[in-house]
Amino acid sequence: MSALAIDARALTRHFGDFTAVDAITFHVAQGEVFGFLGANGAGKTTAMRMLIGLLEPTSGSATVAGFDVASASESVRRSIGYMSQKFSLYDDLTVQENITLYGGIYGLSDAQIAERMHALLGRIGLEHARKELVRRIPLGWKQQLAFSVALLHEPRIVFLDEPTGGVDPITRRRFWEMIYETAATGTTVLVTTHYLDEAEYCDRLSIMVDGAIAAMGTPGEVKGAYDASSLDEVFLRLTRPGAA
Amino acid sequence: MRAFLGFVRKEAFHILRDKQTFWILLLMPLVQVLLFGFAVRTDVYDIRLAIVDPSPGPASRVLIERYSASPRFRVMGVYASTAPLDQQFREGTLRQAIVLPPDVDRALLGRAPLSIQVVTDAADPNTGSIMQAYASAVLQRWHAEQTMRAGGVRLDVAARMRFNPTLESVNLFVPGLIALVLTIVSAMMTAISITREKETGTMEMLLVSPLHPVAIVVGKVVPYVVMGFTNVLLVLGAARLVFGMPLRGNVALLLAEALLYILTALALGIVISTSAATQRTAMIAAMAGLLLPTLMLSGFIFPLDSMPTPLQVISNIIPARWFLIIVRGIMVKGAGLATLWQETLILLAQTVLLLAVGVRRLAIRLE
Numbered sequence: 244m245s246a247l248a249i250d251a252r253a254l255t256r257h258f259g260d261f262t263a264v265d266a267i268t269f270h271v272a273q274g275e276v277f278g279f280l281g282a283n284g285a286g287k288t289t290a291m292r293m294l295i296g297l298l299e300p301t302s303g304s305a306t307v308a309g310f311d312v313a314s315a316s317e318s319v320r321r322s323i324g325y326m327s328q329k330f331s332l333y334d335d336l337t338v339q340e341n342i343t344l345y346g347g348i349y350g351l352s353d354a355q356i357a358e359r360m361h362a363l364l365g366r367i368g369l370e371h372a373r374k375e376l377v378r379r380i381p382l383g384w385k386q387q388l389a390f391s392v393a394l395l396h397e398p399r400i401v402f403l404d405e406p407t408g409g410v411d412p413i414t415r416r417r418f419w420e421m422i423y424e425t426a427a428t429g430t431t432v433l434v435t436t437h438y439l440d441e442a443e444y445c446d447r448l449s450i451m452v453d454g455a456i457a458a459m460g461t462p463g464e465v466k467g468a469y470d471a472s473s474l475d476e477v478f479l480r481l482t483r484p485g486a487a
Numbered sequence: 488m489r490a491f492l493g494f495v496r497k498e499a500f501h502i503l504r505d506k507q508t509f510w511i512l513l514l515m516p517l518v519q520v521l522l523f524g525f526a527v528r529t530d531v532y533d534i535r536l537a538i539v540d541p542s543p544g545p546a547s548r549v550l551i552e553r554y555s556a557s558p559r560f561r562v563m564g565v566y567a568s569t570a571p572l573d574q575q576f577r578e579g580t581l582r583q584a585i586v587l588p589p590d591v592d593r594a595l596l597g598r599a600p601l602s603i604q605v606v607t608d609a610a611d612p613n614t615g616s617i618m619q620a621y622a623s624a625v626l627q628r629w630h631a632e633q634t635m636r637a638g639g640v641r642l643d644v645a646a647r648m649r650f651n652p653t654l655e656s657v658n659l660f661v662p663g664l665i666a667l668v669l670t671i672v673s674a675m676m677t678a679i680s681i682t683r684e685k686e687t688g689t690m691e692m693l694l695v696s697p698l699h700p701v702a703i704v705v706g707k708v709v710p711y712v713v714m715g716f717t718n719v720l721l722v723l724g725a726a727r728l729v730f731g732m733p734l735r736g737n738v739a740l741l742l743a744e745a746l747l748y749i750l751t752a753l754a755l756g757i758v759i760s761t762s763a764a765t766q767r768t769a770m771i772a773a774m775a776g777l778l779l780p781t782l783m784l785s786g787f788i789f790p791l792d793s794m795p796t797p798l799q800v801i802s803n804i805i806p807a808r809w810f811l812i813i814v815r816g817i818m819v820k821g822a823g824l825a826t827l828w829q830e831t832l833i834l835l836a837q838t839v840l841l842l843a844v845g846v847r848r849l850a851i852r853l854e
Contacts, residue, residue, distance in 0.1 A: 295695050317697065325695040329688030335504045336497060347493030348696045 248273045248400050248431035249294060253303035256289050263289040265454035266303060271433060271447075273399070276426045278445035279435040280474075282482055286454040287435045288404055294433070295325055295402050308399045321349075324393035324401040328408045332389050334378040338369060341377055342392060349396035356395075363391045367421075383414035390421060394430070401425065403434040407441065419444050439474045448474075450481055457481045490698060494706035501680065502710055512676065516668040516718045520725040523660045531617050536560045537584040539569050544592040550629045554585070559621050572606065582608045583618050585626070595633045658733070661726040662814035663787030665719055665745065666807040669752050670781045673715045675773035677708055677756030681849075682769040685760075704846055708753045715749040716742075735821030741814065744831065748810045751838040752777075755806070757845030781807040809834045 249271040256264040264286040271277040279287040292298040294307055296316040305312045308322035325331075332341050339360065346356035364370040367387045372380055380388070386406065393401055403422075407415045419441065426432050426446075434445070442448050442462065449459040458465050458481060462474060469477045502509055536554055540547045543565075554560045563581060566572070575581040586604035588594060594601035605622050609615030684690035684707075693703050719742070726732040734741070755777060763769035782788055784798065785807035791799055802808050809830040816822035816830075824831065 297691060297694060320695060320697045323695070325692060327688045327691055329691075331688045331692035333497065333501075333689060334687070336500055340497070340500065344493055344497050345696075348490045348693070348698055350490060350697070 246273055247271065247306070247309075248275065249277075249305065249307055249433065251290075251294070251303070251305040254290065254293060254300050254305050255302045256286075256293060256298060257301045262454050264293070267449075267451070267454075267456050269449055269456060269459060271400075271431055273431055274426055274429045275446045276422060276432045276434065276444070278442045278448035279433060279451065280437065280439070280442050280448055280478065281435075281451035282437065285451040287451050289454075290451070291402055291404055291433065291435055295323055296320060321396075322399045324396065324398035326389050326393040326401070326403050326406055328405040330385055330389040332377045332385060332392065335376060337374050337376055338364070338380065338388065339373045341388070342395065345392050345395050351396060359395055363395070367391060383410050383417075386410055386414065386418060387421065390418070394425060398430065400431040400433065403432065405435050405437070407436065407438060415441070439478055442474050450478060452481050491702050491706055494698065494702070495709050498680070498707055499710045502714065512672055512714060513717070513721075515671070516664070516722045517725055519664055519668065520661070520722055521729065523664055524726070524730050531614055531621065532559055534560050534618050534621065535563050535580060535582045536622075537563050537572060537575065537581050538565045539567070539572070539584060539586040540565055540591075541567055541587070541589045542591065546595055546633050547587055547591050549633070550585075550587075550626075553625050553629055557621075557625060560625075576606075576608055579608075583622055585622065597634075601630075658815075658819045660787070661722065661730075661732055662811050662818060663785065663807075665722050665814060666748065666785060666787065666810050667778070667781055668718050668722060669715050669745070669749055670755075670777050670807065672718055673708075673711050673749050673752035674756035674759070674777050675770065676714075677711050677753050678759040678763065678769040678773050679766050680711075681707060681757065681760035682763050682766045686765055700849055701846055704757060704849060708757070711753060711756075712746075712749055715752070716746065719745045719749075732818070734818050736817035737823060740824060741817045744810070744813050744817070744827075744834075747831070747834055747838065748806065751806045751810075751834060751841065754838055754841030754845050757849065758841055761845060761848040780805050784808065785811050787811060804837075806834055806837050809837075 247270045249269075251270065252268050253266040254264060254268070255262070255266050267286075267290060279291065281287040289298065293300045294305055294312060296312055296319055300313065307319045310316075310318040310322065312319055333344070336344065342360045342363065343356055346359070351359070360373075361370075364373060367384065369380070369384055369388060372384070377385060377388070390403070390406065393403075407418055410418070415438070422432055422434065422444070434441075436442060445462065447459070447461050448465065449456045450465070451457065458468065458477060460468070465477055466472070466474065469480060471477045471480070538547075538551055538554065540551070551562065551565060555562045560583075563575075564571075569584075569586055572581065572584050576584075584606040586606060588602055591601070603626060605619060605626070607615050607619045607622070681690070684693070694700070698706075723734070723741075727734065756773070759769055759772050759776065763772055784791075784794075784802040784805045786802070787807070791802055791808070794802070812830050813827050813834070816827050
């Protein structure tokens with residue numbers, strides 16, 4: 244048992260003849276904000292799905308929160324939170340009903356749910372919309388709500404799959420502040436994104452190309468290794484070697 | 488358990504908040520009963536009939552009276568020759584004609600062959616054969632009486648239509664309608680509601696949560712069980728109140744069998760949802776894969792006995808086929824489990840198999 248939040252060793256996934264994730268090995272320390280970068284189809288979402296138990300690895304192994312994803316998926320599920328690019332909220336339920344549902348699914352008591360709901364809504368300033376259908380609240384708020392809901396059961400690790408798709412820059416900024424606040428409480432954050440400016444906010448990051456990790460380290464280390472001034476440049480060089 | 492109840496309540500919200508779908512699901516069965524009951528009757532009344540009688544006599548006068556007295560026939564005219572018939576058939580003012588030979592009275596005394604022609608508008612073959620049967624029945628009874636009066640030998644054929652003596656079509660379609668409605672409500676709606684969660688991404692969230700896949704499936708189908716059961720009660724109630732349909736067997740048994748069929752349909756819906764990626768696909772799959780077979784191959788509309796052998800063999804895997812036998816048995820014949828246990832077992836086996844496949848595939852296919 245290590246203090247590592249995530250420890251992946253030669254994690255591999257095939258879809259038929261296609262190798263979506265090719266023997267990736269990496270680890271994430273407790274409380275770190277770890278970025279998973281890559282072009283669409285590079286395998287970052289597939290890698291994340293294996294870590295959260297939505298896909299079985301073809302070979303290799305991984306532990307999440309100290310539990311093996313293949314043999315102890317139940318314990319893994321209890322230790323993680325997950326937010327997808329689709330936000331995973333029920334449009335036809337109210338804000339309050341969504342929160343109550345998630346709390347119930349994760350086995351929180353009524354008192355816990357009430358207390359955390361109050362804190363949560365206060366934090367994101369959505370107290371007034373408690374009885375509003377989620378369908379009617381603006382996208383930015385929906386995104387913050389989805390994130391807060393994924394954290395409701397106080398998971399040790401939260402996985403965010405392209406959480407900032409389709410929202411404006413100000414809301415994205417506000418969202419990253421929430422990510423930092425979360426990490427400050429000791430929660431590990433693994434986030435996939437293809438916004439490279441966001442990647443600069445990560446403690447460490449990896450860039451995936453064709454299913455393999457092509458670069459990994461702090462943003463500074465990665466830029467240094469490629470003698471580049473920005474992650475944009477690194478990314479272009481990795482994904483289109485002829486262009487740069 | 489608390490997590491599970493919260494989940495069921497959420498599913499109920501989905502149904503109740505989609506007001507349009509909710510009312511359609513609730514009222515559609517009622518509308519269908521009324522439609523089938525009033526419009527799609529297979530028993531025929533008010534058949535427009537002509538009688539061709541070249542040499543009127545006492546015997547033919549009796550026959551004409553017979554037809555006039557029957558509520559099934561309306562005598563439009565008595566003609567001396569067949570000449571006017573063709574035109575009237577084509578215009579649709581006539582549906583049927585009885586053509587008598589010139590010497591009916593002599594024939595009845597046995598001195599000449601009696602051959603009577605019954606001409607029927609068979610543009611709709613089902614109605615045609617029913618009209619044919621009604622007309623023949625009147626003819627036969629009349630013939631028997633006449634020959635006896637003339638001193639001939641009386642041949643009395645006593646036909647008795649068991650279980651449905653007045654040949655009411657309500658008895659035929661209500662069981663099929665229950666199967667159809669349950670297929671729509673249970674199978675199609677379950678398939679749609681599960682694929683909707685896949686589309687909106689909430690299914691991922693559920694699968695990542697500590698909820699067991701079985702709990703997810705059960706939680707999703709419970710409200711539809713309630714809905715389907717309500718529909719069964721509505722259809723039965725309407726059939727009884729509006730059409731006076733008999734319910735000769737055990738009500739509790741009937742409801743239990745209906746519950747079993749609801750589960751079968753739900754299992755089908757789950758299986759469909761595991762292969763369909765979008766609500767549209769799920770809906771089309773449910774229509775083509777479930778509704779049509781339920782309509783065509785269950786014996787609801789077309790009798791299985793008259794189908795080609797390959798279709799009869801295929802019909803064995805259609806759950807509605809067995810459910811129909813059960814419901815008709817209980818409602819119309821007053822049969823009990825002693826006679827229907829085989830069909831019940833088949834239905835049960837199909838349900839268990841489908842549920843196993845559905846839950847397994849949902850658990851594996853996390854993509």
